[in-house]
Amino acid sequence: MTVDFEFRKQVMDYHIGSDLIKYCFQCSRCADNCPVTNVTTDFYTTTGYNPRSNILNALLGYKDAIFSADALTIWGCTVCDTCNEVCPQNIELTEIFTLLKNQSVANGNAPDFIYSQARAIFDSAKAIPTQPAIERRREQLGLPPVAEPDVSEFRTLLKNIGADKKLK
Amino acid sequence: MTEYKMFEGCTIGNRIPFIEAASRKVFDKVGIETSQTNFSCCPDPTGMKSFDNDAWLAIGARNLCLAEAEGKDIISLCNGCTNTLRGVQHQLKHNSWKKDKINKELAKIGKEYKGSIDIKHFVDVLSDNLDKVKGAITKPLNGLKVAVHPGCHYMRPAEWMESDDPMRPTTLKKLVEASGATVVDYGEEILCCGSAVTNAYEEHGFANLKIKMDAIKKSGADVIAVNCPACYQQFDTRQRDLGKAYETEYDTPAMYITELYALAMGFTPDDIGLKFHRIRLTSTLEKLGL
Ligand code: SF4
Ligand code: SF4
Numbered sequence: 001m002t003v004d005f006e007f008r009k010q011v012m013d014y015h016i017g018s019d020l021i022k023y024c025f026q027c028s029r030c031a032d033n034c035p036v037t038n039v040t041t042d043f044y045t046t047t048g049y050n051p052r053s054n055i056l057n058a059l060l061g062y063k064d065a066i067f068s069a070d071a072l073t074i075w076g077c078t079v080c081d082t083c084n085e086v087c088p089q090n091i092e093l094t095e096i097f098t099l100l101k102n103q104s105v106a107n108g109n110a111p112d113f114i115y116s117q118a119r120a121i122f123d124s125a126k127a128i129p130t131q132p133a134i135e136r137r138r139e140q141l142g143l144p145p146v147a148e149p150d151v152s153e154f155r156t157l158l159k160n161i162g163a164d165k166k167l168k
Numbered sequence: 169m170t171e172y173k174m175f176e177g178c179t180i181g182n183r184i185p186f187i188e189a190a191s192r193k194v195f196d197k198v199g200i201e202t203s204q205t206n207f208s209c210c211p212d213p214t215g216m217k218s219f220d221n222d223a224w225l226a227i228g229a230r231n232l233c234l235a236e237a238e239g240k241d242i243i244s245l246c247n248g249c250t251n252t253l254r255g256v257q258h259q260l261k262h263n264s265w266k267k268d269k270i271n272k273e274l275a276k277i278g279k280e281y282k283g284s285i286d287i288k289h290f291v292d293v294l295s296d297n298l299d300k301v302k303g304a305i306t307k308p309l310n311g312l313k314v315a316v317h318p319g320c321h322y323m324r325p326a327e328w329m330e331s332d333d334p335m336r337p338t339t340l341k342k343l344v345e346a347s348g349a350t351v352v353d354y355g356e357e358i359l360c361c362g363s364a365v366t367n368a369y370e371e372h373g374f375a376n377l378k379i380k381m382d383a384i385k386k387s388g389a390d391v392i393a394v395n396c397p398a399c400y401q402q403f404d405t406r407q408r409d410l411g412k413a414y415e416t417e418y419d420t421p422a423m424y425i426t427e428l429y430a431l432a433m434g435f436t437p438d439d440i441g442l443k444f445h446r447i448r449l450t451s452t453l454e455k456l457g458l
Contacts, residue, residue: 028247072369076365077365082335107275116220117212121227128179138440161220161223161273
């Protein structure tokens, strides 16, 4: 297994509490309380989704172990934030997992719904754009029309950041 | 009372607006004033944040700028929107280089993020006004058995949500009890609905949802009380497929806490568009004599 020092540095720098991640002592409370680990692994298997091994591989810089494995390794996480609460070392695991997901998106390996939602947001500034049938329903329910965002200003912002380049 | 900027979010505003209707009616009764502005998508803390954290920050900060321009706090109807807007604020307040980076981008569209307003989940605002809520209840939901599902992003991460206890939440229970209904404990209250993982891996999402639904069924609950549109949709639209996958019947309706309140405050099922629920509420309404 090769160590990618650049990746390791990115991981160390990412956390708001700087290098907190290096205090992980692999106690496995995160995995023991993860709902997805619960339904994808049993005591005897090493497959399935496991937040503890993701933290270990990230802090050691084992980039390939994370990104060359099945996409479930990264995208199994349902972002319930339970691991953050149970970790005795106060590691915000989901922030590290955000970094992993962002890199997986840039590599083109994320699940389709991630790209399609980003596309909808880029096109209309809404994850779910306004639809005539729903507008009529709003009216029937006595609701005001949704206040429409300034789409062109919104897109300028996204383009300047370069997020449009990650779209599929 | 202070006026809030209403953040109904994409899902409620543009897909399930009947939840907004019930919520606005309840806010009126309680005296919570709101006004609109041109917010974009929050954006989604499981989707867009996973896509690109910087884009998520910039879009969220732009929304906060719109509320800051009016000097008003935001009231959100959705766990995801609250989690994003509070999470963006958290990152920008604790990370000066990120704040500088985002403000450089915002300057190009004539905006600046200052961090001068607060973002409130509507459940917390209702909880702060519980006396007024109780005062507005004219038809208590006596006899209705309710399982509560506050949803992950309402209370976690505690670091920036600063609302309820992240592992032993009580606020939604308290709100349901105020309606006259009875809360039934089912032991899996803090388990995720699994919305995000179901989008990517349906079989794993269903395996998780089954654990949740089996516990709810066993508790004998008539309804699941929720305060998040993603959780609402997970329960309302995916129970049927879950039932097919496991050859069991799952049909416990999910209702927003504001839908329960609207009924308890005397509105009719038609006033708040309950017919737009996928899972029929017939037996629930019969039980309430509606
Ligand atoms: S709970 Fe925290 S310290 Fe324990 S293995 Fe998980 S990340 Fe490491
Ligand atoms: S946030 Fe992700 S990794 Fe953490 S417990 Fe939830 S599903 Fe598991």
